[in-house]
Amino acid sequence: MKFTYITSGVCSRSIDIEVEDNIVKSVSFFGGCNGNLKGIGELVKGMTVDEVIARLENIKCGPKNTSCPAQLATALKKYKQQ
Numbered sequence: 308m309k310f311t312y313i314t315s316g317v318c319s320r321s322i323d324i325e326v327e328d329n330i331v332k333s334v335s336f337f338g339g340c341n342g343n344l345k346g347i348g349e350l351v352k353g354m355t356v357d358e359v360i361a362r363l364e365n366i367k368c369g370p371k372n373t374s375c376p377a378q379l380a381t382a383l384k385k386y387k388q389q
Contacts, residue, residue, distance in 0.1 A: 312382030316373045319344060322382055329356050331383075339375050347376055356383045 309325045319339030325332040331351050336344035351359045360380045368374035373381075 308386075310382075310386065312378070312385070314375070314378040316371055317368065317375050317378055319375045319378070322375075322379055324379070324382055324386070326356060326383075326386060330354070331356065331359055334379060336375060336379075344375055347379070351379070356387060359383055 308327070309323070312322045312324065314321060317339065319336045321337045323333070323335040323337070325334075331354050334348035334351055336348065347363075351363075354362075360383050362380075363376040364380035364384075366374045366376045
């Protein structure tokens, strides 16, 4: 399943995500720190949805209560609720 998540409270504007059989197949961030976000997208490829959530959900960016990686975890949590 492919879907787009609109981020909140971070520099990136949205995330395109593809999940198949509970495995993350691709992640593309739009906006934000280009190189770092491309790296995150590559690192999570092949991971289970639950593993990505567990690793990324509590990451903060400076004084913000969230981060681009945490927004990816939030998107995957919403995906699981469907």
